[in-house]
Amino acid sequence: MNGYHGPEFEANEDCFHKTVGVQTRLLYGNPDYIKDPLFTIFIPTYKRVDLLEDAINSALSQWHTYFPWDIIIVDNEEDDGKQNETEKLIRKIDNKRILYYRNSEHLRPGDNFNRGIFTARGKWVMMLHDDDILLPYALQYMEKTVRFLEKHCNKPLGAVSARYHQFTYDKEKPENHKAELANAQNYYVNQPFSYALYKLTHSNILFTGHIGGDIPSNGATYLRKAVIETGGFNDDLGISADLILYYCLENKYSVYSTTIPYGFYRWGNNTMSKPESTYKTIKNNYDFREYVYSKNWLLGLWGKIFGSSQYRRFVVQVIEQKEKSVQGHLKTADFDSICSKRPNKHVYVIYVLAIKKIYDFFKARQMAKLYKKSLKDKELWE
Numbered sequence: 001m002n003g004y005h006g007p008e009f010e011a012n013e014d015c016f017h018k019t020v021g022v023q024t025r026l027l028y029g030n031p032d033y034i035k036d037p038l039f040t041i042f043i044p045t046y047k048r049v050d051l052l053e054d055a056i057n058s059a060l061s062q063w064h065t066y067f068p069w070d071i072i073i074v075d076n077e078e079d080d081g082k083q084n085e086t087e088k089l090i091r092k093i094d095n096k097r098i099l100y101y102r103n104s105e106h107l108r109p110g111d112n113f114n115r116g117i118f119t120a121r122g123k124w125v126m127m128l129h130d131d132d133i134l135l136p137y138a139l140q141y142m143e144k145t146v147r148f149l150e151k152h153c154n155k156p157l158g159a160v161s162a163r164y165h166q167f168t169y170d171k172e173k174p175e176n177h178k179a180e181l182a183n184a185q186n187y188y189v190n191q192p193f194s195y196a197l198y199k200l201t202h203s204n205i206l207f208t209g210h211i212g213g214d215i216p217s218n219g220a221t222y223l224r225k226a227v228i229e230t231g232g233f234n235d236d237l238g239i240s241a242d243l244i245l246y247y248c249l250e251n252k253y254s255v256y257s258t259t260i261p262y263g264f265y266r267w268g269n270n271t272m273s274k275p276e277s278t279y280k281t282i283k284n285n286y287d288f289r290e291y292v293y294s295k296n297w298l299l300g301l302w303g304k305i306f307g308s309s310q311y312r313r314f315v316v317q318v319i320e321q322k323e324k325s326v327q328g329h330l331k332t333a334d335f336d337s338i339c340s341k342r343p344n345k346h347v348y349v350i351y352v353l354a355i356k357k358i359y360d361f362f363k364a365r366q367m368a369k370l371y372k373k374s375l376k377d378k379e380l381w382e
Helices: 049-060 085-093 109-119 138-152 178-189 204-208 224-230 241-249 275-293 297-323 345-376
Strands: 024-028 039-045 069-075 098-103 124-127 157-168 197-200 221-223 254-267
Touching: 024 085, 039 049, 039 109, 039 138, 049 069, 049 085, 069 085, 069 109, 085 098, 098 109, 109 124, 109 224, 109 241, 124 138, 124 224, 138 157, 138 254, 138 345, 157 178, 157 224, 157 241, 178 254, 197 345, 204 275, 204 297, 204 345, 221 224, 224 241, 241 275, 275 297, 297 345
Parallel strands: 039 069, 039 124, 069 098, 157 254
Antiparallel strands: 024 098, 124 221, 157 221, 197 254
16 A cells, blocks of 8 residues: 555454453353343443442433343453352342443453453443443433434444543542532533534544544443444554544444443553553654555545644643543653654644644534434434
């Protein structure tokens, strides 16, 4: 591909087969209690009992759902035949919606995600990380959104990304964030539901810098069949495997994003807040864009003109996000080993201002069209 020698990001390798020898044992719950769930809330977990309880309680607190749904928890702590702290918590909560599984071996994060997708019984699988929290309307709103998009997509719907509210978590002072979350939740639940959605496509990476067009987080919902067909989360592709899955799904399926948050993303106590993750995120994004630029001459021309500006803008955005958390001061020069080429300042200004405005214009236009369609469909508002 035009001199590109990096990973083949769209190989659609069957990543489910990689862990076929690992057993996942059901330790709590009765699958017969909820027949044929439409949605499964999937919580992957590993030794985070103190935070997991908040995640589970937020899942169990979902509003007004007339459709069947369940919760599966896949524990990635190696099953030694003894009851661990996570299982004790599940048994203490003792809710019939929950199915609790434990792997016979510790898997990589993406492989454990795949195990959850494969084990899930719902047609749709909503992701909830064990340190995050769903807003109480998440499941109800997602069902409405999926039902609407299934009627109006040009291609079958494969996934819906969900916005999130990020908060900084201080492990030493865990009570500090509770007032912030209570106030934020009170605000969000009093906002009206909206079909304000926009489509994610391969071109999004050219305008936003994000692989696949958006960042998957808690509330992100996948068509189970589509993920299995696409090969699942591929840990071999690096820290952005979840983003790359969106990009690959977009080859055959429609992928959309909400504009309202579906949950709270906890920052400060997870892998993504660590300095080494910052480097991996930037490097993975750079490699993927180089791959995209190599696909044809037009994309190559875009990369030649805007590539260094895209890279610099993405680095600046990542640094801004990290500095809001726990990492201290970072500089763009810290990542020169990935790409040291400086963008032309005039081209950079054009990319940051003009290109973004063009993208925002078409995004708003697309959202307006979808919203008009929703107004004409009276069933959606019943």
